Amino acid sequence: MATSNIHTHHDAHAHDTHEEHEHHHGNFWTTYIFSEDHKVIAKQFLITGIFWALLGGTLSVIFRLQLGFPDMSLEWLRPVLGGWITAQGKLDPEFYLALVTMHGTIMVFFVLTAGLSGTFSNFLIPLQIGARDMASGFMNMLSYWFFFVSSVLMFISLFLSTGPAAGGWTIYPPLSALPQAIKGSGTGMTLWLVAMAIFIASSLLGSINYISTVINMRTRGMSFTRLPLTIWAFFFTAIIGILSFPVLFAAALLLIFDRSFGTSFYLSDIYIGGEALAHDGGSPVLFQHLFWFLGHPEVYIVLLPALGLSSEIIATNSRKPIFGYKAMIGSMLFIAILSFIVWAHHMFVTGMNPFLGSIFMLLTLIIAVPSAVKIFNYVTTLWKGNLRFTPAMLFSIGLVSFFLTGGITGIFLGNSAVDIQLHDTYFVVAHFHLVMGSASFFGMMAGVYHWFPKMFGRMMNATLGYIHFWLTFVGVYLVFFPMHYIGIKGFPRRYYTWTNFDFAQGFTDLNMLVSIAAILTLASQFIFLFNFFYSMFRGKLAPANPWDATTLEWTTPRNPGHGNWPGEIPHVYRWPYDYSKPGAKEDFIPQHIPYSETPESNFPHENDLIKLETSNGEGAIVVEDKH
Amino acid sequence: MMSLIIFIGVVLVLVILFLIFRVSNLVGIAKGKEEEKGGTWNKVNAALFVVFSVAGLIWFFWYSFAHFDEYTLPIASEHGKRTDTLFWVTMWITVVAFVIISLVMFAFIFQYQYDPKRKAKFFPDNHYLELTWTIIPAIVLSVLIFTGLRAWNDITAPASKDAEVIEVIGQQFAWTCRYPGVKDNELGKVNYKLIDNVGNEFGLDLADKKTFDDFKSLELHLPVGKEVLLKIRAKDVLHSVFLPHFRVKMDAVPGMPTHFKFKVTKTTQQMRDETGNPNFNYELACTEICGQGHFSMRMPVVVEEEEAYERWKASQETWLKQNPDYLKQVPANLREAAMIKAGLEKDPGTSVAAVNE
Numbered sequence: 009m010a011t012s013n014i015h016t017h018h019d020a021h022a023h024d025t026h027e028e029h030e031h032h033h034g035n036f037w038t039t040y041i042f043s044e045d046h047k048v049i050a051k052q053f054l055i056t057g058i059f060w061a062l063l064g065g066t067l068s069v070i071f072r073l074q075l076g077f078p079d080m081s082l083e084w085l086r087p088v089l090g091g092w093i094t095a096q097g098k099l100d101p102e103f104y105l106a107l108v109t110m111h112g113t114i115m116v117f118f119v120l121t122a123g124l125s126g127t128f129s130n131f132l133i134p135l136q137i138g139a140r141d142m143a144s145g146f147m148n149m150l151s152y153w154f155f156f157v158s159s160v161l162m163f164i165s166l167f168l169s170t171g172p173a174a175g176g177w178t179i180y181p182p183l184s185a186l187p188q189a190i191k192g193s194g195t196g197m198t199l200w201l202v203a204m205a206i207f208i209a210s211s212l213l214g215s216i217n218y219i220s221t222v223i224n225m226r227t228r229g230m231s232f233t234r235l236p237l238t239i240w241a242f243f244f245t246a247i248i249g250i251l252s253f254p255v256l257f258a259a260a261l262l263l264i265f266d267r268s269f270g271t272s273f274y275l276s277d278i279y280i281g282g283e284a285l286a287h288d289g290g291s292p293v294l295f296q297h298l299f300w301f302l303g304h305p306e307v308y309i310v311l312l313p314a315l316g317l318s319s320e321i322i323a324t325n326s327r328k329p330i331f332g333y334k335a336m337i338g339s340m341l342f343i344a345i346l347s348f349i350v351w352a353h354h355m356f357v358t359g360m361n362p363f364l365g366s367i368f369m370l371l372t373l374i375i376a377v378p379s380a381v382k383i384f385n386y387v388t389t390l391w392k393g394n395l396r397f398t399p400a401m402l403f404s405i406g407l408v409s410f411f412l413t414g415g416i417t418g419i420f421l422g423n424s425a426v427d428i429q430l431h432d433t434y435f436v437v438a439h440f441h442l443v444m445g446s447a448s449f450f451g452m453m454a455g456v457y458h459w460f461p462k463m464f465g466r467m468m469n470a471t472l473g474y475i476h477f478w479l480t481f482v483g484v485y486l487v488f489f490p491m492h493y494i495g496i497k498g499f500p501r502r503y504y505t506w507t508n509f510d511f512a513q514g515f516t517d518l519n520m521l522v523s524i525a526a527i528l529t530l531a532s533q534f535i536f537l538f539n540f541f542y543s544m545f546r547g548k549l550a551p552a553n554p555w556d557a558t559t560l561e562w563t564t565p566r567n568p569g570h571g572n573w574p575g576e577i578p579h580v581y582r583w584p585y586d587y588s589k590p591g592a593k594e595d596f597i598p599q600h601i602p603y604s605e606t607p608e609s610n611f612p613h614e615n616d617l618i619k620l621e622t623s624n625g626e627g628a629i630v631v632e633d634k635h
Numbered sequence: 636m637m638s639l640i641i642f643i644g645v646v647l648v649l650v651i652l653f654l655i656f657r658v659s660n661l662v663g664i665a666k667g668k669e670e671e672k673g674g675t676w677n678k679v680n681a682a683l684f685v686v687f688s689v690a691g692l693i694w695f696f697w698y699s700f701a702h703f704d705e706y707t708l709p710i711a712s713e714h715g716k717r718t719d720t721l722f723w724v725t726m727w728i729t730v731v732a733f734v735i736i737s738l739v740m741f742a743f744i745f746q747y748q749y750d751p752k753r754k755a756k757f758f759p760d761n762h763y764l765e766l767t768w769t770i771i772p773a774i775v776l777s778v779l780i781f782t783g784l785r786a787w788n789d790i791t792a793p794a795s796k797d798a799e800v801i802e803v804i805g806q807q808f809a810w811t812c813r814y815p816g817v818k819d820n821e822l823g824k825v826n827y828k829l830i831d832n833v834g835n836e837f838g839l840d841l842a843d844k845k846t847f848d849d850f851k852s853l854e855l856h857l858p859v860g861k862e863v864l865l866k867i868r869a870k871d872v873l874h875s876v877f878l879p880h881f882r883v884k885m886d887a888v889p890g891m892p893t894h895f896k897f898k899v900t901k902t903t904q905q906m907r908d909e910t911g912n913p914n915f916n917y918e919l920a921c922t923e924i925c926g927q928g929h930f931s932m933r934m935p936v937v938v939e940e941e942e943a944y945e946r947w948k949a950s951q952e953t954w955l956k957q958n959p960d961y962l963k964q965v966p967a968n969l970r971e972a973a974m975i976k977a978g979l980e981k982d983p984g985t986s987v988a989a990v991n992e
Contacts, residue, residue, distance in 0.1 A: 102927040176924045182889055183872040183925060189807065190926040276890025279830040279838070280807070280871040292873055292888055326747075329759040357875070358886045359867075359893030362791030366784050373776045373783075380772040381765065383736065388764065390743040392756035397680035397748070405684070405744065412736055416729040423779060425718050425786035426725065429882045432875065432922040472656070474676055478683060485691065493698070493706040498879035500922040503930040511879050511918055514705055588755035595754060 042153075044145030045570050049152050050131035051463060054456070056159060057123020058537070061449075064114035065530045069523075071107045074099045076523020078505050092171070101504040105174040106192050108502055110166065112177025113200070115445060117207055118162070120310040122155050124452045125211075125249075128313055129218045129242040131459060135561035136236050138227025138578060140571045143220040147213050154210030158203045165199035173200035176502060178303065181274040181295050185266050188281040197267070201260050208253045208260075215246035215253075222246075227560070229580035234599065236559050236584040237323075237330060240337050241316020244344045245309050251348070252305035259298035266290070293358055300351035307444050308347045312340060314451020315382065315411075318404035320584075321458050322386060324557045325401035326393030327595045329585035332385045339378035339385075346375045356424040357431050365424045372422035379415050383408060394588065394595070398555065399473025400458035406481045407450040413485075414443025417492065432502075435495025438488045446484045453480075456540070461554045465567040466547030472539040476532060483529030490518040558598045559584050581621060582614075681748040688741035692734065708879050709910060711901040711917070711938070714790045715882030721786055725779060794864040794896035802866045803855065803919070804837065805874030805887035808928030810919060812855050813837055816848025817949050818976050822866065823849050827889075830870065834958040841955075841964040847976035850951045855919055855936045857899050858944040864896045875923035878936065880906075886923055902938045953977040 043049060070089075073080060081097035082089075092103035099107075130148065134141055142148045165172040174192025175184040179200065187194040222243045226235075235243075262273040266287070274295045275287035323330040330336060352360060352368040386408045395401070417439040420426050430436060460468045499512050506512035553562040563578050578600035586597040592609035603610050604618045710719055747755075802813040802822055815822045823839055823846025830838035839846045857863055867876050869887035876895070877884045885895040907915045917936035921929055939947065955961060955977035965973045974980040 101930070105924065105927070105929070180873055180924075186872065189872050277827040278871055278889050279827050282832050284828045284830060289890075291891060293891060327755040329757065331758060332760045332765050335760070335765050357884045359888050359891055362787065365791070366787055369783060369787065370780055373780050376776055377769060377773050381769055384768040385765075387736065387740045387743065388758070390740065390747060392758065393743075393747045394750065394753055394755040395677075395681070395744060395748050397677050402680060405740075408740065409737070412733065412740075416733050419729055419776070419779065420722065420725050423721065423725065423783040425783045425790060426722050428718060428790070428884050429715075429722070429879070431884055432877075469656075469660070470676065471659075474680060482687065489695075493702070497706045498708055498877075500877065500920055500930075502924045505930055508931050508933050509918055509920055510914075510916055511708060512920075585759065588757050590757055 042149060044141070044149045046130045046134050046142045046145070046148060047463070047568065047572075049148050050127050052152050053122060053126030053130060053155070054463075056156065057119050057127060057452075058540075060114050060118040060123060060159070062533070062537075064111050064119055065533065067107045067111040067114070069527055069530050070099070071104055071111070072523040072526045074104055074504065076520045076526075078507070091169075099504075102174060102191055103171055104504045105176070105190070105502065106171045106196070109174050109176055109179075109192070110162075110172050113162070113173070116177060116306065116310065117204070118159060120445070120448045120452070121211065121306070122207070124310065124448060124455075125242065125245055125313050126152070126155065126214060127452075128238070128317060128455050128459070129214065129246065131463065132238055132561065133218055133221050133242055134225070135462070135564065135568070135572060136239055136559050136584075137222060137225060137230050138560050138573075138580065139221060139225035140573075140577070142217045143225060144217055148217050151210050151213035151217065154206050154213065158206040158210060161199050161203035161206070165196050165203070168194075168196050168199070170194045170196055172196040178296075178299055179263070180299075181263060181266065181292055182278055182280075185263060185275060186278070186280060186285075198264075201264055201267075204260055205257060208257045211249055211253050215249040218242055218246040219250070227577045227580055230560075230599075233334075234580055234583045236316075237319040237333070237336055237340075238313075238316040241312045241319070241340060244340050245312045245316075248305045248312075248344050248347060249309050252302045252309075255298055256302035259295055259302070262298075263295065293355070293360060296355050296358055297352065300354045301348075303354065304351040305347045307440075308343055310444055310448045311411075311451075312344070314407060314448040314454075315340070317451045317455040317458070318407045319386075320557075320559070321400045321404040321454050322389055322408075323585050323587060324458075324555050324596075325396045325398055325404075326389050327396070327556075327587045328389055328393040329583075329587055330385070331388040331391075332381075333583065333585060335381055336385055339381045342378040343375060346371060346378075350375060350422075353422050353424070353427075356427045362424075369422060369424040373419065376415070376419055376422070379411070383412055383415070396555075397474075398457065399468070399470055399477055400454045400555075402474065402477040402481075403450045403454035403457060406477065406484075407447045407454065409481075410442045410447040410450060410484070413489075414439055414441070414447065418443060429498070430495060432500055433495040434491040434499045434501055437501050438491035438495055441488045441491075442484075446488065450480075453477075453536070458555065459561075460540075460543065461550030462561050462564070462568075464544045464547070465550055466543050466545075467550050467554060468543040468547060469539050472535055476535045476539065479532035479535070480529055483525050483532060486525035487522050487529060490522055494518060553598075556594070556596050558586055558596050560599055563598065563600055581617070677749050681745045684741050684744045688737055692737065709901075709906065710880065710882065711899055711906060712881035712883065713898040713900055714786070715880075715897075716900075717786050718790075718882050721779075721783060724782075728775060728779070790897075792896075794894070795862055798862040798864040798896060799858060800864045800866060801855070801857075802868070803876055803887070803934075804868055804870060805876070805921065805925070805932070806870040807872065807926050808921075808932050810853075810855075810874075810876075810921075810932060810934035811836065812852045812934070813954075814850050814852060814948060814951070815845075816850055816953060816976075817945075818848040819845055821845045823847070827870065834961060837954070839954065839961075841961060841973070842966055842969075844969055844972060844976070847955055847965075847969075847973045848953050848978075849955075850948075850953045851957070852951065853934065855934055856944060856947055857936065857938045858941040859899050859902045859905075859938050861941055862896060862898050864894055867893045867895065872925050873923045874921045874925050874932065877920045877922040878917070879920065880917050884922060899938050902940060903936075906938075955979065 082093055082099055083097040086093045092100045094100055170191040172192060173196045174190050183189050184193050184197055222239060265271040266273050266275055272287040272290035274292050275290040278285040278287060319330050319336060350368060350372045352364055353372040356365045421430055421439055457468055457473055494515050499506060550566055560578060564572050580599045581602040582599055584599050588595045589597060589609040597606055602621045603614045604621055710716055800815055804811045824843040825838045826840050827838050829835055829840060867885055867887045869889045874887040876887060881897055881899060883895050883897050885893050903917060907913055917938060919934040919936050921932035956979050962970060
């Protein structure tokens with residue numbers, strides 16, 4: 009925790025006088041393992057998330073080998089997969105489903121929910137609102153360790169002899185309820201459910217913390233309308249999480265009852281394995297309603313933080329205020345609300361009442377409006393900017409591109425009449441991998457590149473970042489764009505092979521291209537991994553504010569200690585997007601600079617605010633936070 | 636041995652890459668050149684975005700037009716024409732939007748790349764612009780919503796009384812059809828508790844006389860030009876009926892029968908002539924993950940002219956005739972009628988009318 013390379017005079021001074029107060033010296037365990045410091049917890053989430061992302065990506069490459077090269081012998085995977093490679097050197101069809109299931113579960117929950125929100129909500133909320141830490145450091149620590157336990161259980165399930173859960177990441181019963189229907193619904197499914205229950209507890213602990221921190225612990229002057237869009241995004245995300253995750257918990261609990269205690273919430277009229285089951289009166293469609301009541305908001309739990317991160321990064325690197333700050337907040341709020349009333353668009357052809365289908369279609373297509381507003385605002389932010397293509401900026405632009413490409417296909421799928429044909433085909437796979445998977449992943453990458461200097465006090469290598477971006481950006485498009493064609497043709501998803509069907513012939517070339525692109529994309533992530541770990545120890549020392557950004561985290565020392573700011577917490581006098589203000593000396597004015605210091609660039613209404621600054625500003629510093 | 640060589644090769648390549656990385660790093664430091672904001676890489680990235688967007692769009696349009704026949708399936712149902720029209724209308728609208736936004740975005744990216752001499756425009760908001768791009772998408776979407784809603788309501792409207800009713804049953808990992816039979820043209824009652832693995836795979840309730848002439852088929856036969864109502868159920872887990880050429884999809888749910896009505900417009904033969912593929916067959920696939928054999932749940936589909944279809948139906952043996960052992964389960968007072976209806980006994984003519992009352 010030593011702050012050995014301080015560059016600015018201010019920081020060096022702070023270092024001398026406040027170190028005793030700010031550094032609570034703990035041992036290795038309390039500092040790095042059971043830490044209550046939000047920054048350490050954020051890094052724990054990040055590292056765990058990276059581990060899961062690699063695993064999830066590897067699983068997808070294994071099943072892409074099967075889909076792209078159906079004739080290839082996978083004998084060479086036997087040392088790893090053992091009995092899951094059949095005597096003919098093929099992937100076991102049931103294990104194929106297990107791979108698909110675990111890929112989805114891992115990516116959606118463990119990488120893009122915990123890895124993304126867990127990392128950046130934890131890291132940025134206190135730093136950007138000007139707080140010493142989260143509202144409850146202890147709960148925050150619990151949140152990570154619940155996630156850790158959940159991760160361990162999910163990981164163990166991969167090694168069961170009956171395999172992990174294999175009924176799709178949506179675990180629809182009866183398939184997920186009946187071990188006689190698929191092996192993965194035995195112990196693998198039990199572990200899945202227990203792991204997810206613990207995961208939900210972790211997510212709730214985190215969300216409660218994020219919300220209370222944002223509401224209660226903003227520094228003086230940091231009104232809600234001066235919050236960076238990142239914080240708004242994390243705030244909405246946490247609210248969505250609190251309202252929707254308990255419903256998944258209920259769904260999982262009832263499924264556990266059905267599986268283990270003979271209840272019939274989801275089961276009815278089942279004849280399997282030579283016997284008619286006693287379960288009667290349940291409805292599999294009930295589970296789908298409960299699942300998607302979480303499942304759809306979950307899409308925005310994954311996406312909103314990424315949009316928040318990229319808003320911040322695009323504004324900073326365009327050297328321009330984000331266009332339509334309030335419209336951006338409004339559209340996120342609108343998306344957050346709508347996300348709760350569109351869930352049944354996943355269920356147009358499940359036998360649900362068609363009238364319900366028409367309502368959900370209407371509500372679903374409305375969500376395209378705030379999404380379109382966001383895209384237009386991003387593009388307008390670029391207009392007449394002064395664009396610096398840092399790796400973070402590249403990934404943010406990539407996000408906007410994916411959000412556009414993938415969002416547009418949502419207009420097809422949200423239309424129930426069109427969805428009849430497209431449902432559960434590769435068109436859907438292309439859609440959500442672009443709009444939710446890749447966009448969020450790119451948001452996460454952008455965040456890592458942008459805030460790495462604050463996390464580890466060193467810079468990542470930019471050139472490797474550019475190479476990583478271009479390989480990944482092109483790779484992702486090569487993986488998911490061709491899937492649209494495959495989907496229009498009607499290829500169903502979760503198929504081990506399409507050879508049984510005449511209508512699903514052809515496209516061996518495209519499928520091969522997709523698989524090769526997937527392998528290369530995964531391989532290029534190792535460039536990132538190298539850059540990440542190498543720069544952590546050997547990267548160039550980071551200046552205090554490497555991106556000339558306005559937000560508060562860049563006013564901390566290079567390696568902020570426990571408590572974040574050595575002295576008082578800075579006060580906030582202006583919104584976070586004063587980039588390239590007319591008349592200003594530099595092309596950015598940080599949030600903690602009072603209007604009284606920038607008379608040359610103030611707008612008339614801002615000059616009026618100067619009085620307020622002096623009337624309570626100076627006095628407040630004395631009162632503020634002496635401990 | 637081979638894998639050892641590959642391993643050593645990979646390690647060597649990685650070591651070389653690392654050395655290049657180190658050397659370039661050190662050279663950079665030796666030159667003492669700080670990575671400048673808006674240096675060479677900034678120009679390269681800006682240019683690469685343009686190359687990417689232009690090449691991507693060209694590939695997209697070329698592939699979409701050149702391979703159109705490869706990625707589209709011929710349509711053979713009435714509502715399918717409608718949903719496909721909707722699909723292509725949506726496609727044109729969104730592609731136009733997509734191309735415009737992409738080009739504008741990548742043009743901005745190129746045009747406004749960093750220049751230390753320039754200052755960005757302070758442009759935090761503009762209500763007219765924001766209103767414009769809220770209202771225009773809203774209008775376009777309303778049009779799509781209302782055309783979509785009308786199509787959806789028509790597709791899901793109740794089937795007409797004289798629709799041809801056929802039951803499709805999903806189970807791990809096969810489809811079976813049950814036809815209502817030519818005598819009464821009504822499906823008999825079923826109960827999943829009566830299912831056994833010797834013969835009564837439908838769980839037919841033989842106390843119901845409508846079951847007597849029901850027959851089973853492992854092919855889905857459909858008449859052309861007549862409304863068909865598929866009654867769909869599942870025995871074990873979720874399945875989903877997917878008839879790609881008819882643009883039909885509906886889940887099969889244990890405990891909750893579902894249905895889908897549609898009208899086929901082309902016979903198998905017509906389709907063979909049209910596509911020039913003498914082996915063309917319609918197919919039914921499963922599109923809801925249902926276990927290990929999910930990918931193999933195929934049922935052939937045959938579409939014929941109505942007369943041929945009726946002839947085929949008349950030629951099928953009833954289920955009861957194929958499984959005469961189950962006559963025991965028919966209540967004694969119905970047994971004779973059952974024998975006649977199932978085709979186990981010749982129709983004496985007059986007595987049938989009495990039974991049918």
